[in-house]
Amino acid sequence: xxxxxxxxxAIGGILLLGFLAYYNAYNxxxxxxxxxxxxxxxxxxxxxRRLDLIPNLMKTVKAAAKNEKEILTQVTQARAGxxxxxxxxxxxxxxxxxxxxxxxxxxxxPNIQSTQNFRDFQVQLEGTENRIKRxxxxxxxxxxxxxxxxxxxxxxxxLNKETFPRKEMFKAMTGADKAPDVxxx
Numbered sequence: 106x107x108x109x110x111x112x113x114x115a116i117g118g119i120l121l122l123g124f125l126a127y128y129n130a131y132n133x134x135x136x137x138x139x140x141x142x143x144x145x146x147x148x149x150x151x152x153x154r155r156l157d158l159i160p161n162l163m164k165t166v167k168a169a170a171k172n173e174k175e176i177l178t179q180v181t182q183a184r185a186g187x188x189x190x191x192x193x194x195x196x197x198x199x200x201x202x203x204x205x206x207x208x209x210x211x212x213x214x215p216n217i218q219s220t221q222n223f224r225d226f227q228v229q230l231e232g233t234e235n236r237i238k239r240x241x242x243x244x245x246x247x248x249x250x251x252x253x254x255x256x257x258x259x260x261x262x263x264l265n266k267e268t269f270p271r272k273e274m275f276k277a278m279t280g281a282d283k284a285p286d287v288x289x290x
Contacts, residue, residue: 130260137251144244151237166226170219245274
């Protein structure tokens, strides 16, 4: 082979290797970038789940507690009527009314469950917050992988910084490092 042909083949090989390196770096960066966007979408989805779920659970728990409070108030008031009865006939009549009221209430609402409803609500709330935290962690991990790739020595020479900008990890709001006040009013 001629010397000129060998030089052309070598230059072509070097250009081909350069193109393949660029092709690989670019496609990998696109994949990482899409993964970051997907993971942020998952964080947003977890936020939306919280926004959809928690108010509805809260309304359900409050309604159940209100209903049980009314039942307990009625039972308590009915029982208090026994003390106010003056004659044996009044007591017998009041006793029948109380038994009827208690039986009706028991049939309509067999047992008090508001405490369990509040526990279930707490479990749902904790689970929702754990999901959000997990999605944030996964997002941060994908940002780390993406940023590591685009900032690599050879990759940073190939990639356009406008097309592949550095991504920011999830940052907590100012003051999130302090425990919130819990108010049960």
